[in-house]
Amino acid sequence: MRKEMYEFPLADFISEKDFKQIKKFSQDKETPFLIIDLKKIEKMYDQIIENMPFAKVHYAVKANPMDEVVVALKNKGSNFDAATVYEIDQLLRLGVEPERISYGNTIKKEKDIAYAYEKGIRLFVTDSENDLKKLAKQAPGVRVFFRVLTESDGADWPLSRKFGAHPDVIYKLILKARKLGLVPYGLSFHVGSQQRDIGQWDSAISMCKYLFDAAAEKGIELKMINLGGGFPAKYIAPAQELETYAHEIIRFLHEDFGDELPEIIIEPGRSLTADAGVIVTEVVMISQKARYNQYSWVYLDIGKFGGLIETLEESIKYPIYCEKKGYAEEVILAGPTCDSMDILYEHHKYAFPHTLKEGNRLYIFTTGAYTQSYSSVAFNGFPPLKAYII
Numbered sequence: 001m002r003k004e005m006y007e008f009p010l011a012d013f014i015s016e017k018d019f020k021q022i023k024k025f026s027q028d029k030e031t032p033f034l035i036i037d038l039k040k041i042e043k044m045y046d047q048i049i050e051n052m053p054f055a056k057v058h059y060a061v062k063a064n065p066m067d068e069v070v071v072a073l074k075n076k077g078s079n080f081d082a083a084t085v086y087e088i089d090q091l092l093r094l095g096v097e098p099e100r101i102s103y104g105n106t107i108k109k110e111k112d113i114a115y116a117y118e119k120g121i122r123l124f125v126t127d128s129e130n131d132l133k134k135l136a137k138q139a140p141g142v143r144v145f146f147r148v149l150t151e152s153d154g155a156d157w158p159l160s161r162k163f164g165a166h167p168d169v170i171y172k173l174i175l176k177a178r179k180l181g182l183v184p185y186g187l188s189f190h191v192g193s194q195q196r197d198i199g200q201w202d203s204a205i206s207m208c209k210y211l212f213d214a215a216a217e218k219g220i221e222l223k224m225i226n227l228g229g230g231f232p233a234k235y236i237a238p239a240q241e242l243e244t245y246a247h248e249i250i251r252f253l254h255e256d257f258g259d260e261l262p263e264i265i266i267e268p269g270r271s272l273t274a275d276a277g278v279i280v281t282e283v284v285m286i287s288q289k290a291r292y293n294q295y296s297w298v299y300l301d302i303g304k305f306g307g308l309i310e311t312l313e314e315s316i317k318y319p320i321y322c323e324k325k326g327y328a329e330e331v332i333l334a335g336p337t338c339d340s341m342d343i344l345y346e347h348h349k350y351a352f353p354h355t356l357k358e359g360n361r362l363y364i365f366t367t368g369a370y371t372q373s374y375s376s377v378a379f380n381g382f383p384p385l386k387a388y389i390i
């Protein structure tokens with residue numbers, strides 16, 4: 001068999017200059033760690049605004065809740081979507097005004113609703129009658145938007161089933177909200193994270209139009225659509241550019257709503273922060289399980305419990321780069337913990353140069369979202385993933 005040389009499209013993920021900076025910064029630091037380039041997040045924010053100038057951005061804090069990220073986005077003028085009272089507290093501590101915060105989790109304790117209300121939060125999501133009753137009791141008169149159930153077909157990280165309700169249920173909730181003294185304000189959906197099929201927004205927006213009309217017949221004028229997240233980051237599997245997403249989504253909106261669009265909110269998490277992160281990791285061990293096994297196992301000092309939980313079912317395929325040269329050799333990649341599910345990629349084969357040795361460093365790109373905040377506290381004694389801002 002002819003051997004191919006190892007190749008990696010580095011320029012697709014980072015400029016030469018930025019990579020040099022990352023390497024210089026990481027030299028004397030012990031792996032694993034995450035480096036976040038704040039300027040890239042700010043740039044991405046500008047790009048989103050440029051492409052969807054009519055949309056209000058509510059950054060989904062859970063994607064990367066680092067204080068520095070929140071403050072940078074706050075200074076850019078972003079609003080925020082919080083999932084818990086803890087995120088609300090963090091946002092308030094960092095000086096974000098309560099008018100800029102939505103409480104975007106459909107699953108809430110009554111006392112947490114009361115707390116958020118007391119702190120000045122006036123925009124809440126809901127998708128069930130019980131939650132609506134809690135809202136009416138603890139947050140009287142607030143604006144409520146209703147989460148519509150969508151399929152997550154085409155998404156690398158689906159958010160289906162758990163959130164949202166069928167349009168028939170939503171319709172009843174809209175009427176009920178008015179009866180309970182709340183303000184039925186709008187609708188929301190989430191087509192699934194890293195959604196690569198832009199058409200998913202089309203059907204969701206049509207569903208919103210249908211519900212807007214149905215509510216209007218009962219004298220309720222809904223004013224807002226929250227398009228959720230799902231916008232792409234640059235992983236191995238290709239997705240369209242943000243520009244294409246924006247262009248198509250605007251077209252879908254005008255098709256259904258004509259010239260006068262409702263207020264539009266978007267909740268980007270991944271697309272705002274993922275591309276700004278690089279994880280630096282080290283090869284702990286390389287082993288051959290049997291004499292004639294085709295693939296070596298390469299164990300890294302980061303795995304599913306150290307921040308790469310989105311490799312579950314190999315859903316998210318991070319670009320992983322090795323600086324050495326040599327023939328491309330396919331391997332199985334695994335993490336360092338004593339849990340046998342801590343395997344990163346076994347079916348999708350990553351290739352590295354045959355010269356790869358224990359102690360060598362690898363660079364995992366597009367890791368600025370859903371990594372550090374997912375890392376375990378002390379599983380096997382490993383500390384949570386360190387993160388640095390540059």
Ligand SMILES: *Cc1c(COP(=O)(O)O)cnc(C)c1O
Pocket residue numbers: 060062063081104190192193194228229230231267268269270271
């Ligand atoms: C997680 C989440 C988001 C962010 O989604 P991304 O695909 O990361 O952009 C947005 N809205 C809600 C309600 C979420 O739960």
